[in-house]
Amino acid sequence: MSTDPHSPTPMSYADYLGLDTLLASQHPRAVPPQHDELLFIIQHQTSELWFKLVLHELRSARDLFAADELQASLKRLARVKHIQATLTQQWSVLATLTPSEYATFRTFLATSSGFQSVQYRAVEFLLGNKNPDMLRVFDAEPGARDLLAEMLREPSIYDVFLQLLGRRGFAVPPEALERDVATPYVPHDAIVEVFHEIYSDPPRYWDIYETCEELVDLEDNFQLWRFRHLKTVERIIGGAPGTGGSSGVEFLRRALDQTFFPELYTVRGQIAQGQ
Numbered sequence: 680m681s682t683d684p685h686s687p688t689p690m691s692y693a694d695y696l697g698l699d700t701l702l703a704s705q706h707p708r709a710v711p712p713q714h715d716e717l718l719f720i721i722q723h724q725t726s727e728l729w730f731k732l733v734l735h736e737l738r739s740a741r742d743l744f745a746a747d748e749l750q751a752s753l754k755r756l757a758r759v760k761h762i763q764a765t766l767t768q769q770w771s772v773l774a775t776l777t778p779s780e781y782a783t784f785r786t787f788l789a790t791s792s793g794f795q796s797v798q799y800r801a802v803e804f805l806l807g808n809k810n811p812d813m814l815r816v817f818d819a820e821p822g823a824r825d826l827l828a829e830m831l832r833e834p835s836i837y838d839v840f841l842q843l844l845g846r847r848g849f850a851v852p853p854e855a856l857e858r859d860v861a862t863p864y865v866p867h868d869a870i871v872e873v874f875h876e877i878y879s880d881p882p883r884y885w886d887i888y889e890t891c892e893e894l895v896d897l898e899d900n901f902q903l904w905r906f907r908h909l910k911t912v913e914r915i916i917g918g919a920p921g922t923g924g925s926s927g928v929e930f931l932r933r934a935l936d937q938t939f940f941p942e943l944y945t946v947r948g949q950i951a952q953g954q
């Protein structure tokens with residue numbers, strides 16, 4: 680199909696969007712067919728599409744931080760925050776799935792689980808939650824494993840933001856600036872002190888201060904998504920184990936203790952206590 684709008688065979692809506700492929704990509708497995716399985720599939724697929732855009736925007740935001748283009752980067756993060764809000768709001772659609780409805784097709788999912796979402800893990804890596812052990816989950820999917828290995832080796836948004844602070848003259852310790860970015864991040868007291876300085880004089884450091892708050896917004900939104908996932912899962916499967924083999928809700932609850940930007944939270948405790 681031609682891309683020329685004046686061509687006798689102009690591109691159609693369906694062509695441009697690849698709708699033939701997109702709309703033929705829902706394959707309910709239950710035998711006999713179950714009405715509610717389509718909701719379950721589409722809820723996951725739409726989440727994956729949004730994850731794809733989040734990755735696209737976050738990568739760009741990170742590269743803009745690296746180029747000291749702070750304002751342009753914040754524009755990217757603003758979009759990500761709206762996508763996160765949409766993803767969190769979207770749980771209410773799945774929450775209409777009752778335990779009895781889910782039970783009609785659950786066995787047909789076999790061992791598949793959101794735990795095996797490579798894009799979700801890539802977003803976590805990009806934000807700063809690096810965990811090399813996660814690569815093993817994708818041993819049987821070389822394409823996914825390669826994407827994740829690449830994301831593991833690349834600096835996270837947080838790594839790049841700390842480097843930007845270093846370039847701005849803040850006393851970011853060399854251990855943070857030169858760290859092996861493929862390993863889990865280790866918090867530093869000296870970085871808490873940097874944030875303390877920034878938060879003690881917002882007018883002086885306004886663009887950096889604003890960026891810190893944008894990062895906290897991102898983490899906050901991520902946690903809201905995790906929490907809504909947990910509560911939706913709880914109302915559908917209660918205390919049962921997950922299809923991926925975990926303890927289920929208990930496992931998801933532990934993820935709420937994870938943080939991408941630890942020093943940005945430590946500094947809040949200090950400020951609140953007048954330190």
Ligand code: HEM
Pocket residue numbers: 722723726727773776781791792793794795796799908912915916920921922923924925926927928930931934
């Ligand atoms: C009936 C609906 C759902 C149930 C019962 C459910 C249940 C679970 C459970 C129990 C886990 C822990 C791993 C396991 O043992 O499987 C998990 C992980 C996960 N699920 Fe869901 N889930 C549902 C819907 C969704 C949807 C719509 C998404 C969107 C992509 C999603 C994404 C994830 C992700 C990314 C993880 C990994 C979380 C982490 O490692 O911190 N889930 N899910």
